[in-house]
Amino acid sequence: MSLDKILSGKSREGVVSEPIIFDLKKEKDSKELSKLLKNKKIDRVSDDYVEQLREFFAVSNPSLVYHPDFQKHFDEFLDGIKKKTSLSKHGKWAYFPWASCLTHILDDKSYQLVRTARNRNLINADEQDRFYNATIGIAGLSVGNSVALGIVMQGGAKHIKIADHDSLALSNMNRIRAGAQDLGSLKVGMAARQIYEMNPYAKVEIFPDGITKKNIDKFFNGLDIVVDEIDNIAVKYLIREQAKKRKIAVVMAADNGDNAVVDVERYDEKPQPKFFHGRIGDVNYEMLTKLDKFGIGKTITKHVGPENVTERMRQSLLEMGKTIVSWPQLGGAAMINGAAVAYCVRKILNGQTIISNRSLISMDEMLIPGYNSPSEIAKREEMIREFKKIFGL
Numbered sequence: 001m002s003l004d005k006i007l008s009g010k011s012r013e014g015v016v017s018e019p020i021i022f023d024l025k026k027e028k029d030s031k032e033l034s035k036l037l038k039n040k041k042i043d044r045v046s047d048d049y050v051e052q053l054r055e056f057f058a059v060s061n062p063s064l065v066y067h068p069d070f071q072k073h074f075d076e077f078l079d080g081i082k083k084k085t086s087l088s089k090h091g092k093w094a095y096f097p098w099a100s101c102l103t104h105i106l107d108d109k110s111y112q113l114v115r116t117a118r119n120r121n122l123i124n125a126d127e128q129d130r131f132y133n134a135t136i137g138i139a140g141l142s143v144g145n146s147v148a149l150g151i152v153m154q155g156g157a158k159h160i161k162i163a164d165h166d167s168l169a170l171s172n173m174n175r176i177r178a179g180a181q182d183l184g185s186l187k188v189g190m191a192a193r194q195i196y197e198m199n200p201y202a203k204v205e206i207f208p209d210g211i212t213k214k215n216i217d218k219f220f221n222g223l224d225i226v227v228d229e230i231d232n233i234a235v236k237y238l239i240r241e242q243a244k245k246r247k248i249a250v251v252m253a254a255d256n257g258d259n260a261v262v263d264v265e266r267y268d269e270k271p272q273p274k275f276f277h278g279r280i281g282d283v284n285y286e287m288l289t290k291l292d293k294f295g296i297g298k299t300i301t302k303h304v305g306p307e308n309v310t311e312r313m314r315q316s317l318l319e320m321g322k323t324i325v326s327w328p329q330l331g332g333a334a335m336i337n338g339a340a341v342a343y344c345v346r347k348i349l350n351g352q353t354i355i356s357n358r359s360l361i362s363m364d365e366m367l368i369p370g371y372n373s374p375s376e377i378a379k380r381e382e383m384i385r386e387f388k389k390i391f392g393l
Contacts, residue, residue: 017192019200022093025085033093033102043100049087052106052114053078059117094200098193108201115199116155127350128155134349135159135222139211139239140229141166141187142329143253145176145194146338147227152195152202154342156349159203160195161219164188164230165210175255175334211235216242225268225345228252233280233296234288240275241285243267251344253337254300255329257310259362260336263303264344266356273356279303294320297327298391306393307384308360314387336361 022029036042057074058065064073081090091110094103105111116128123131136157138144141164151157164187168178182190188206195202207219211230220226220242228239228250236252243250243265250265265273275283280302291299297317301309309317316328340361347354365371387393 016097017189017196017206018204019196020095020097021200022095024089024093033095036095036102041097041100042095042102045102045104047104049091049104049106050078052091052104052111053081055114055117056106056110059114092200096193096197096200099197103200105200111201112155112199119155123154123346127346130350131156131346132158134224135161136345137161137163137219137223137226138229139163139219139226139235140231141191142172142176142229143255143334143337144227144229145178145187145191146334147229147253147341148191148338149177149194149198150338150342151345152198154346156342156346158199158201159205159222161205161207161223162188162191163207163209163211163219164191165208175329175331211239213238220246220248223248225249225251225348227341227345231296233291233299234285237275237283237285237288240265240267244272244275247272249348251341251348253341254304255333255337256304256308256360257313257328257364258330258333259310259360259364260333260340261304261308261358261360262337262340262344263358264348264354264356266348268348269356276303277358279305293326298393301391302393305358306388306391309387310364311380311383314383318387318390332363336363 022033024030024033054074057077058070061073064070067073081087088104091104091106092108094105095101096103106114112132116123116132119128132155134157136151136159138148138160141148141162144162144164148160148162152160166187168176168182168185168187168190170183172178176187177194178190186208188208192204192206195204207215209215211219212235216238223246225248226239226243228236229252230236230239240250244267247268249268251262252265253260253262263277265275265277267273280299288299297320301317306314313328316324320326340359344354370376
């Protein structure tokens, strides 16, 4: 067989996106793991379990951390475990097939306790528990990838649903945390692997067809909140229909040059807001399905507010199909959006006060000298008037 055929065959092989958790106290699990080792499916074993136990002991006994006899107390704790069972049978072993890696980890409850220990008390124990046990849906995995990682990194969403129909392209890699080895991978599979690598105990449900009329009910079933990060404005409309019916909040964020625009729609509260806060007018699903990419860009600009669009973004929107192929996005803005949406989601799930409106997070305003001087404001106002005229807004 030629090298070309071998490589072509390998490139079509599916990539598993879920880890296998082994409990070596169970004979069945022990046999299955032995089989993987025998068949050379595991290239690397990571076992810092004693250090994880040390952190667990410290977190569970904070008054002993700075005590001169801490090591003595920990050794007694460790000896107590070893008398009951060998360390290899304590905790769990997580096997990540895509990385051919086996990792020794604490059990679920202990793992989450240690993993989120440094959140305390910025996030207290009750808030952390509600955040972790919520079911969160994320539609769209460009900015949505940063959102998912921001949520899970902070200890949120053991149960998470992610939807995107697309595969990772090279031009995506300026704003999505990925490597060259991920090119061509489904974004949902790649995001699932990233989530599981942070939390092997997560329950990730993937929707590789994205959000459609056929699967939207399944996507929304059981959700406590939904994050909308898709480009298709018609499907955005369907998301809000479902959110309104099920009385759950929608959080959305959009790139705006180096800045972010975050929009919160509280369909979980009364009175419920109009779709998109009424900013794009009286529309329906059928109308929105007929928009081309330029029309989508124009509609999203209305939603963001043309007065909020940065100068370079305005220039770029007018160059679509001429000198650039799509609206530009930056990795820094994606990360800002991810952090902002994760913040909103956590606050809403914990019943904490948060606005139902659009908010601007502007690096330009905070860091550019003279940004709000009278001359700069006047300059921006003139450019906005011209932009509205050209764009028909």
